[in-house]
Amino acid sequence: MAARAVLVERPPGSSPAPVETARGYDTLPKLLRRNADTFGDRVAFREKDLGIWQSITWREYFAQTRAFGLGLKSLGFRRGETLAIIGDNRPELFYAELGAQAVGGVTYGLYQDSLADQLAQLLDFSEAPIIFCEDQEQVDKLLEVESRLSHLRHIIVDDWRGMWRYRHPTLLPFAEVQRRGRALHEQTPDAFDAEIDAGRGGDVAIFCQTSGTTALPKLSMLSYDNLIAQGRDFYQREPHLAASDEFVSYLPFAWIGEIMISTTLHQLVGFTVNFPEEPETAQRDFREIGPQFTFAPARIYEGLHTAVTVRMLDSGWLHRRIFDWALRMGGRLVDRRTEQQPVTWWMRLARWAAYWLVYRPVLDKIGFLHLRVAWNGGSPLGPDYFRFFHALGVNLKQIYGQTEIAGISCVHRDGQVRFWTMGYPIANTEVRITDDGEIVERSPSVFLGYHNNPDATAKALRDGWLYTGDYGALDPSGDVIMFDRMSDVIALADGTKMSPWVVEAMLKFTPYIQEAMVFTSADGMMLGAILNIEIRSVGKWAEDRGIAYTSYADLSQKSQVLDLLRGIVEETNRRLRPEWRLSRFVSLYKEFHPDDDELTRTRKLRRRFITERYQPLIDAICAGASTYDATFHVTYEDGRTAEVRTTLAIRSVNRES
């Protein structure tokens, strides 16, 4: 074993070893070629197809990648050009990614749920001449906006289903590209190796779009050096991964967190990446695999918490009592550990009972039974959620980082998970706070700049430091604390600053609130909130009480529902310091949605946009009105639009504790 160039073949629990990178493996395609040689017939990917998990070995991964890469070359794809990739996670996406990179290309993953118009803007800006599409859904969007894609030469389609009449000249089946690649490989067997060898660590590997809200898109350019350094530095702090591990890949390929694990760490460590059958089956397939680690944005953990809570609301009296007891007990234990107080034998016994009665069955249901670690990235997760998952015994950790630093700069250390912090800097990473309170970072993973956007690059990159735009501080333990985005921090009337995110996270923790946005009046004297009810749990709550409703809009304005929300807001107020307490709230007639530009594709609030769009409503709340007549436009799924008028009730809440 020792003679082989295995990077990490370390059973979990043994002493940490850094990811050794032998010289010469400075690009991802070089790592893939090395893995095909050393891992050979070990399983690289598993995909559920026709109800069965089908395995793909490292050797096959490489052969498929070679066929696609050379196929691209035969289409005239040149070094330095960009391949755009749109689709659900499947092995073919990775063949396309590594294949394009092997022949010197840059890959750019787009969110598959983007609207045609957004795709057109981003694709044209990226100047990608070739686009890889998973299926008809994406092809139809692209053909709709084709005239706006001035650089486009080919659209490669993986799944031709439903397109039997498409004769469009730019369309090309994935299999045809691979066939050409195989033919080219037969003619020139050394060509692919030469292409891989020509790659350098400093080359741009990927474009990754950030959740930019400005007019000009921000596509971060990340080099192989950036990505590989990131993988190594993260692994050094988090040696939780082993080659025998399973990982389930179901989050958007466009997200840096997914690239980080399913591409970079996959190549460095060599675990198995599993792909669900369909997006709808992801939850079940996740459970079938029972991965050893997972990396997901906050909304996934929030969703799991809601799902568990709603299921408990549905269960019998005894079940609920036991569940509540187990969670309370687990929470107390977590608090004791955090405060480094001794744990009594009685608590150990109770925890043992709770494990078998509650924690284990719950973890099994959500597929977390074999987890060694769960990372939350993208945006911070509220402390209440942390407490919930830690009470269940999940080693949930916060990850902090930006796309511009290849995803990760800080992570919680084992045994030092402080729910309010973002974790400790990973290896080779410096974090500082500027005099304005902005978090700035420096590491080998700091990006090369934004593609075709020098102004934004100059703003973000100064003297080798990445300016994050986050407002934060350093904890005495060395952990980084992030309050909020610099632009989102609210200045109160007394001159102090508050972070709306903190209050929102507390509100969202109840199963009844899906999304919340906290804002302040112009003079900073009053705080208000726009709430989105969670339709599943509030719907169930209403049904149990015999409250009839027709739609989301109808349910959101029921007086009983508003009373329920008022209770939640008042409860939250009691836990907040007086000047952070909410005075008034409104329950919105619709959920915030990325298609309406209210959330980013990774489901983060786009505050400025929401504030602009709902300004009259916010003004009415601040002015003390008790109702607001809203007119809004709805677009039905068949494309019809309609103008709907509704009256929103604005409720005041008690601010006393």
Next chain:
Amino acid sequence: MNATDPILRINDLHLHFHDIHAIAGVSFTHGGQEILGIIGPNGAGKTSVLNCINGFYHPSRGTVEFAGTDISRHAPHVRAAMGIARTFQNIALYPGMSVMHNIMTGRVIRMRASVVACGVYAGWAEREHLTHRRVVEEIIDFLEIEAVRDQRVADLPYGLQKKVELGRALAMDPRLLVLDEPMAGMSLDEKADIARYILELKEVRRVPIILIEHDLGVIMDLCDRIIVMDYGKKIAEGPPAEIQRNPDVITAYIGEGPGGH
């Protein structure tokens, strides 16, 4: 049988229930590579024609020829084995069984292993089962119902149950697919979905299809040819554009009393 011969030929079909003439002399053919629509007001005899095709009813007079054979007197299961598959206006699935098993029942007619061999489940019976299971999985993939594969049919919403029923008909390897109101009671989205499957079945899998549907928009969009029935008789036949202009059809639909379409 030549390639140009029709897959189905209905000759002067009559069906009486005592004094009621459900079908009074209907003749038509199905050319194979087409979607043939049958429309008409309620009680026009559309479903009765389908029942004569798949053998629930035996015609009082006239013949049903399938692939060149007169099958007028054949029992339904014989016709099913010959390749006539149908779905029903009211869902007729096994509610307590899973989606996968319901579709698997469509394969029973193609299974060769004996009950005993299946009970032992070894060797040939096992291999045969796996082959059938693969066909079923391909249908599940085709209809995009992976997420509900193992759920009880009774727990599924109506639109999905309709899909499962279509899946079971497909599992029979149909040489003629007879669909009785496959979109009844569906939302617009679900209808578009089913329409897509029906088109794909015709275009890619080359399955001959007979379709009864009340949504005239769907019929006009999907069908290559339409037969209009009223009071047990065929009153018109032709491509959708012609049917829409046909005065008899307009009278049959508009001249109807309350409760019609």
